[in-house]
Every structure is written in structure tokens, then in C-alpha cells.
Amino acid sequence: MRSISKKIILTGSFCVGKTSLISRFVYQRFLLNYQTTMGVRIDKKTVALGDTNLNMIVWDIGGEQTQVRIPDSYYLGSSGIIYVFDVSRPVGFKDIENDIHFLRQRLPYAPIIVIGNKRDLVDENHLDEIRSLVGIPIDFFTSAKDGIYVEDTFIKLAQLLIHEP
Amino acid sequence: MKYATQRRIVEAFYPIMGKLIRRYMHYEVESWFNRFTTQVESAFTWQFWRNLFWGGGESTTPQLLCYIEEVFVIAHGSGLLIGSYSKNNTADMNMVAGMLTAVKSFMGEVFQNKGDLNTIDYAEYKIFIHDNFKYYFAVVVAGLPNERFKTHLRSLIDDFAEQEMPTDIDTDSIDDTMVASVSDKLKHCFENNEL
């Protein structure tokens, strides 16, 4: 089996659940206490897809930075992006389109998975409404807390990375 | 003159950088460093005293002054590991490679002297960083390297880059075959080389 590595980044506003999603995916656990990520933190998870082992080297950035203030080195050499927003905070919805636009310009060839996290905090009936408010396609509504669609998010990105080198 | 200025800047930054690096260190990297610390401590205490009292066959002290612990070849930007050599590897080298890249790029403004060996200090270890076009070398050295050691290390790295490194490195070409091959060559080069 061939084995390759790819750099993956998580972006999105402060406190939307980026670190929690990684923790859920890599370590199968959820920490309720908020811990600010200091600087950059790197995790690794290997997924087997067909005849390829993909080492996903996941970069997580901390702090309250807006996207433009994130150091360039965070984006450099990234093969895939997971963009996260918080479904329970409608005030943040207006930034999403701009953020995605910025990412597409910054990394034109990297696939982006857009996810609305903390779905456990909103009524399931509201998800369609959120979809239309956000205005751009959303790949998954996830919950890092309950472990819903977290695996699917990373696996979908992994598949895109392997089939579109 | 330029060198002196550089040194003064670096010295001034050391306390700050030390803190920042620690802040940037994931536990994996922490444990990677802790392992060295334990090894050196035990080397100094146990072996050192044993030799002192029982007169061990070889003198360990001069060797302990300086030696190469680990060598990494890492892709710029992505921080992906292209190859590594370690005397006693237990940590995940992929993650360490990523962290080194994050720390290195963060400190990019401090280290501007192209072509020279830059160093990151961590406890009693020095990490020598040497940039090439698409990748860089990070060499972890325990002890107190002198100028002779640095010159020798530098030429060893240059030769390795010239003779042993594949030329077709890009994000999509780095796979386990390449990593294994570069790692093998690193082992051959750094294991059998008395510095």
C-alpha cells in the first residue's frame, strides 16, 4: 500500500469548534472546557482509502485572529481546507462568504469543505433555514460534541485529496 | 560587523524565543525533547559516575560534549517530512516536522542570514536549521558544538543535499518510498560519520 502525507488546515472564527473537531476526529473525545489553542498545533491521523494510506497532518491555529491576520505560513503548502462556522451564532454568518472567497484566492487548488458545527445546539428544523441564510453550499452540519458527521468531514476531504492530486 | 549585530539580536531574543517555542510546542514535541533530556541526564549521572569510579573502557565525557541526535529533511511550507534519522526514535517524526516548520516560519523574521546555519535553542539542545530551495534540514545536536563541529556539519549537509537528495520534490511526490529512501541515506551518512 502506498502511503502519502498531506497538510490540512482548519479555519474559521474563534470558538467555532475547530480544535474540538480535531480532537473528536483524532482522539475520539470531546472536552467541554474551552482551551485556547496557543499558536499552532499539529495532529496526525492516518486514513486508509482504497490502496492508499493518507497521513492527514492537521494544522490548527489558535487565537482570535481574523483570516487576514493569520500568518502566511499557516496556509503555505496546504492541500486541503476545512472551513468551520458555528450554526448557533447567526451573527457570524455574514463573514462566511468573504472568508471562503479569501481562501479560494489564497489556495486556488485546495479543496474546501464547509461545515456548520455545533448542530446539537440548534433545532434540526432550522438547518434548512441556516443553509439559505449562509448562501454558499455547506457540506455537513457537524457536532464535535456528539461526534456527528465529524468523521465524514475528514473522510470527504481525504477522498478529494486522493482523487484530485 | 554584520555577524556581531546578528548575534546580538539573537542573544537578545533568546529568552523570548525560548518561551514562544514552549508555547508552540505540542505535547508530542515536548515529549520528544524530554526524552533527550532524560537520556543526557542519565548519561551524565550513571555512565559518567560509573566510569569515574570503576574506570570504564572508554572515556564518555568527550563524546558527550556534542553529538547528533536527530536529522530531519522537511519540505518548506507544508512541513511534510521527506526523511529523518534518529538515534532513538519514538516520537512521530511527521508531527515533529510540522511543529519545527511552524516554529521556524514564526521565527523567520529573526533569522535572515541566508546560507548560514541558524539555530534554535532548546534546553541543552541546539537545532541547526539549513535552508535549501524546496526543503530544509533540521539537525538536533546535544551538547556544546564548537566552530569545527559546525563547519563539518555544514559540509556534511551540503554534500548530502547535492549527492543524495531527489530532485523532483513537490507536495504530491513525497510518499513513503521517497521518505524511506531519504531516511536510509541519512542514516548511512549521519550514523557512520564521526563529528
Ligand SMILES: Nc1nc2c(ncn2[C@@H]2O[C@H](COP(=O)(O)OP(=O)(O)O)[C@@H](O)[C@H]2O)c(=O)[nH]1
Ligand atoms: N455544544 C457544542 N459545543 C461545542 C461543539 N464544538 C465545540 N464546542 C465548544 O465550543 C467552544 C470552542 O471550541 P474550540 O474547539 O476550542 O473552538 P476553536 O476556537 O474554533 O478551536 C468549547 O467550549 C467547546 O467545548 C459542538 O459541536 N457542540
Ligand SMILES: [Mg+2]
Ligand atoms: Mg482552537
